[in-house]
């Protein structure tokens with residue numbers, strides 16, 4: 211059995227519940243409960259100081275039954291093989307829920323990107339890609355941005371891979387700059403998807419999006435875009451937290467102003483048109499919608515009783531522990547699970563990969579219209595399953611995903 215830890219175990223608890231309800235064949239269960247491939251690499255980098263530092267990197271390909279592995283690369287000091295494996299599994303279920311022809315993968319490098327210069331980050335990225343070069347490719351495994359990586363990082367991934375294979379290969383990675391084969395609408399897609407499912411959830415609960423109050427944990431690519439689009443739809447963004455602090459304004463934060471403020475080195479802290487807030491208090495604010503859009507394990511048994519929101523839309527991967535999720539469900543909180551709520555990013559990644567492969571690019575309107583339609587359809591498919599079995603949306607999303615992958619696994623049969 212591959213090495214595993216608490217984050218993967220939490221993912222498995224979610225998986226097992228759905229597999230049990232599906233009466234999943236034990237053989238297929240055994241396949242889907244394990245990663246296909248876990249790779250650990252050491253990446254030596256010449257630092258600006260002249261010293262050599264060696265960084266540990268991971269790439270996990272969890273399952274490729276539906277297509278190439280797909281998933282981001284994360285740079286964070288707390289990255290572990292356990293975390294990357296769980297994230298790769300979540301990518302697998304996410305792609306299946308969205309009916310996009312990808313398996314699931316994830317990568318991570320243990321580093322503190324805030325302490326790396328741009329040159330060191332580039333060198334680390336190129337060496338990490340060189341170390342996993344045989345694993346990736348448009349038909350094998352297609353990385354994308356994740357925590358602390360962005361379009362520039364993806365440009366370096368694309369260039370390193372292209373130099374190795376001897377020609378420009380845009381489809382090896384998604385989330386690239388638009389100038390070099392990225393898709394219009396990709397950067398905003400995860401946040402836009404979070405908003406799309408929040409709108410569906412509000413309609414399902416007979417709530418008017420325009421009168422909702424919202425708290426957002428995390429102000430990176432997902433949280434900031436979701437907050438901006440929700441504010442534009444008329445919702446009131448009451449509080450926002452990032453890794454360094456939090457800010458509150460009961461009358462509604464000026465999200466655009468906050469984005470500009472946070473772009474400096476301070477993050478959201480010190481925003482003049484709001485009051486400082488203890489970041490730990492954000493999850494317990496009296497708001498209608500809570501959007502955890504940072505890291506795993508934020509809503510836990512220790513703080514779940516403080517949560518007062520009616521809707522939790524999981525912008526992050528794995529923000530709610532299984533125990534906390536059961537408590538929220540018991541209390542009637544409507545949780546839109548990560549593998550559905552944050553699937554807008556990989557859906558637009560799929561659009562980018564398609565555009566790269568046929569060499570013809572869509573308008574932003576095309577991307578947005580197709581993305582929103584897919585988010586709506588996926589939400590409704592999961593909701594229908596949840597109703598049919600009288601279960602929560604997370605278990606329903608896993609059931610939809612597992613049933614699709616199991617069907618293909620059976621059709622393909624076993625090799626050798």
Ligand code: GLU
Nearest residue numbers: 281282354356555556559
């Ligand atoms: N890192 C994002 C996620 O967790 C996007 C992955 C992708 O676009 O491949 O869904």
